Amino acid sequence: MKGNSFYARKIHSLLGVIPLGLFIIEHALTNYSAFEHGKEGFVDSVKGLHDLPLIFFLELFVIWLPILFHGVYGLYLAFTSNYNTGRYSYGRNWAFALQRITGVITFVFVAWHIWQTRVQVALGNTTNEEIGQHMHNIVTQPVYFTIYFIAVLAAVFHFANGLWAFLVAWGDHGRSARAARIVEDLHGHLRDRIRAVPAVAVRVPQRRVRGGADGRRRFVRLIGGRISNG
Amino acid sequence: MADTATATAKRTVKFIIKRQEKPDAAPYTEEFEIPYRPNMNVISALMEIQRNPVKADGAKTTPVVWESNCLEEVCGACSMVINGKPRQACSALIDKLEQPVRVEPMSTFPVVRDLVINRERMFNALKKVKAWIPIDGTYDLGPGPRMAETKRQWAYELSKCMTCGVCLEACPNVNDRSSFIGPAPISQVRLFNAHPTGEMNAHERLEALMEGEDGIEGCGNSQNCVRSCPKGIPLTTSIAAINRDTTKHMFKRWLSF
Numbered sequence: 001m002k003g004n005s006f007y008a009r010k011i012h013s014l015l016g017v018i019p020l021g022l023f024i025i026e027h028a029l030t031n032y033s034a035f036e037h038g039k040e041g042f043v044d045s046v047k048g049l050h051d052l053p054l055i056f057f058l059e060l061f062v063i064w065l066p067i068l069f070h071g072v073y074g075l076y077l078a079f080t081s082n083y084n085t086g087r088y089s090y091g092r093n094w095a096f097a098l099q100r101i102t103g104v105i106t107f108v109f110v111a112w113h114i115w116q117t118r119v120q121v122a123l124g125n126t127t128n129e130e131i132g133q134h135m136h137n138i139v140t141q142p143v144y145f146t147i148y149f150i151a152v153l154a155a156v157f158h159f160a161n162g163l164w165a166f167l168v169a170w171g172d173h174g175r176s177a178r179a180a181r182i183v184e185d186l187h188g189h190l191r192d193r194i195r196a197v198p199a200v201a202v203r204v205p206q207r208r209v210r211g212g213a214d215g216r217r218r219f220v221r222l223i224g225g226r227i228s229n230g
Numbered sequence: 231m232a233d234t235a236t237a238t239a240k241r242t243v244k245f246i247i248k249r250q251e252k253p254d255a256a257p258y259t260e261e262f263e264i265p266y267r268p269n270m271n272v273i274s275a276l277m278e279i280q281r282n283p284v285k286a287d288g289a290k291t292t293p294v295v296w297e298s299n300c301l302e303e304v305c306g307a308c309s310m311v312i313n314g315k316p317r318q319a320c321s322a323l324i325d326k327l328e329q330p331v332r333v334e335p336m337s338t339f340p341v342v343r344d345l346v347i348n349r350e351r352m353f354n355a356l357k358k359v360k361a362w363i364p365i366d367g368t369y370d371l372g373p374g375p376r377m378a379e380t381k382r383q384w385a386y387e388l389s390k391c392m393t394c395g396v397c398l399e400a401c402p403n404v405n406d407r408s409s410f411i412g413p414a415p416i417s418q419v420r421l422f423n424a425h426p427t428g429e430m431n432a433h434e435r436l437e438a439l440m441e442g443e444d445g446i447e448g449c450g451n452s453q454n455c456v457r458s459c460p461k462g463i464p465l466t467t468s469i470a471a472i473n474r475d476t477t478k479h480m481f482k483r484w485l486s487f
Binding site: 003005006008009010077079080081082083084087088090092093095097099168169170172 | 314315400402405407408442443445446447448450454457470473474477480
């Protein structure tokens, strides 16, 4: 009995955009609130999300199940691919390899992030009301901040490149070149303006009182952000 | 004239060739140094090794085995990996190659011996997707619909595919852990579905790419194929077009019951 991978792959592709794409944008906007209003803005946004009605079912159907399928099937796809950027060092082939590498990074990261947040709530170490402050405490530690920074960049690349692949897989031919350009623009904006900067904004306030403020300012300016007073 | 002849006779070309005695034998490499002749290509170099099978260190060896037919890059038989890239040996001119010239079989395919590979999976793929125009009947079916000249010229580009296997060799998703059919047959589906008579069986070809585990979904958009195709066939555009057609066909099947 031969299996069929056509529909599995189509579902994999669709889930990556709806709902996982929406979920990553939601996270980006929440992080952005830290950029706009500092720590309090971030804590308020997180609290607002957790006050959504039927949060358990929303999470179950909009995130847990989709991410489980997308992630597990994605790991299988990454395993069935060869990586030949050594022999064919073309940009798109690198994107192909990076799509799989960042996918694995993102999957591990999401599992770990769930451990640090939802599982801690379940264990009673923190509560839904305190989760914003809890997250803030995590990313103000240099090691965790570095891990989050790398993983968030990986996730955004995976989403942006995946959006392009989604258009190709679902038949947006003709427009695929234009779409690729738009996605690359979006990618740039998402990466520089929405995700990375808020991550730094959450990070920076507590570090300001200690030394090396100039270097930090230069770094924040480099990635297009500004230092918040949160 | 005589001086020039001796001068060119002294020049040599170095080769490092990956060899294999039989399908399940372990591969090994051998080095050759053969006399340079003007305008020689990899095939004529292999012919020289066949004529005088002596390695660079002077030891005798068996002649290197390879396949070739047309010698003008239209049959696809002499595809091999030359200096890291899959291509046809006949159009690989020694004057344009970095030395030593490294030659390997396209090991995505089963190696028969030395540089000879078995491309049977490509011909099976063409059968699977019905890459032909069915015109047989029990009576004269008469002339088919005409094809616009502009369309014919466009389709001609797709028809240049010679089943050489270079795109499958370059594709990271064609390997022993995946059964992906490869770029070439998908482009052939586009070619035969574009034909006014072939179009009448378009759904059969699309369905062939939507069943099993070797269908069009195996494409991961690395786009190595379009960069590697010796005939310049727009393979990724073909895959995108057939992605669109199979997606439309999927919805059409759901909505018609």
